[in-house]
Amino acid sequence: PRCFALVPAAGIGERSGAGMPKQYVEIAGKPMLAHTLTALAAVPRVEQTLVVLSPADDRFEAALPGHTGWVARVGGASRAESVLGGLAELRRRGATDDDWVLVHDAARCLLRPEWVDALIDACEHDAVGGLLAQPIADTLKAGDADGRVTATVDRRDKWAAQTPQMFRLGLVEKALAAMGAAATDEASAVEALGLAPRLVRASMANFKVTWPEDFELAERWLYQVGP
Ligand code: CTP
Ligand code: MG
Numbered sequence: 001p002r003c004f005a006l007v008p009a010a011g012i013g014e015r016s017g018a019g020m021p022k023q024y025v026e027i028a029g030k031p032m033l034a035h036t037l038t039a040l041a042a043v044p045r046v047e048q049t050l051v052v053l054s055p056a057d058d059r060f061e062a063a064l065p066g067h068t069g070w071v072a073r074v075g076g077a078s079r080a081e082s083v084l085g086g087l088a089e090l091r092r093r094g095a096t097d098d099d100w101v102l103v104h105d106a107a108r109c110l111l112r113p114e115w116v117d118a119l120i121d122a123c124e125h126d127a128v129g130g131l132l133a134q135p136i137a138d139t140l141k142a143g144d145a146d147g148r149v150t151a152t153v154d155r156r157d158k159w160a161a162q163t164p165q166m167f168r169l170g171l172v173e174k175a176l177a178a179m180g181a182a183a184t185d186e187a188s189a190v191e192a193l194g195l196a197p198r199l200v201r202a203s204m205a206n207f208k209v210t211w212p213e214d215f216e217l218a219e220r221w222l223y224q225v226g227p
Contacts, residue, residue, distance in 0.1 A: 004047060004101050009052060011106075017211075022107060027215060033064065037067075039112060051072070100120075100123070100166055101169050103172070108206055109209060119166055119202075131164070135158070136160060167186055175192065178192065
């Protein structure tokens with residue numbers, strides 16, 4: 001089986017407050033999406049990366065001039081729908097049930113190739129597949145609408161799910177189709193089929209740029225370690 005990457009980049013980035021889809025916000029001189037694609041391109045076992053854009057996207061060509069990889073304007077109203085559109089496009093381009101698909105958020109632009117290699121190493125002979133994740137370090141609280149603690153949650157078996165998430169095309173397509181728009185990641189859809197994806201530790205630095213202050217955090221990191 002081959003390994004493909006699929007990058008959903010069809011969101012509007014509402015929580016970021018950037019006034020444009022956050023994947024096009026420049027970080028250390030390059031759009032966030034460009035950093036993401038550079039990291040994936042540095043993983044030799046990833047044969048091709050498909051970028052999923054919104055049908056209404058009018059920024060990609062100007063933001064990533066000269067991009068030669070696969071691009072499809074098949075994004076939907078939710079992340080899950082964008083991923084399903086991308087999976088169908090991968091099939092049109094020759095991918096089959098047994099091929100691995102690494103779904104990676106455009107907004108996780110601090111991805112390092114070595115984390116992707118670790119994920120592939122851990123999953124390529126696994127019956128289910130898996131995801132990058134980080135054990136929770138902080139004490140976890142549940143809270144109510146008034147911002148008051150309702151409970152302290154045992155953190156010892158908790159992980160923060162990241163991406164890439166690596167599953168076989170046939171499995172992840174079936175899982176997402178069954179769960180519908182509600183799935184916020186691929187693993188939760190696979191779990192709903194009664195399967196247990198493998199957790200592969202990456203780094204806190206693989207965070208998803210979500211809030212306004214995250215752009216500066218990401219930029220500082222990129223200036224430290226380079227693209
Ligand atoms: N995404 C997508 N299609 C959607 C929604 C999200 O392809 N309909 C992508 C985003 O572009 C992003 C990734 O899924 O790379 C993770 O989603 P998120 O961080 O929630 O991004 P947005 O949905 O754009 O941000 P927000 O939820 O704040 O609007
Ligand atoms: Mg979103």
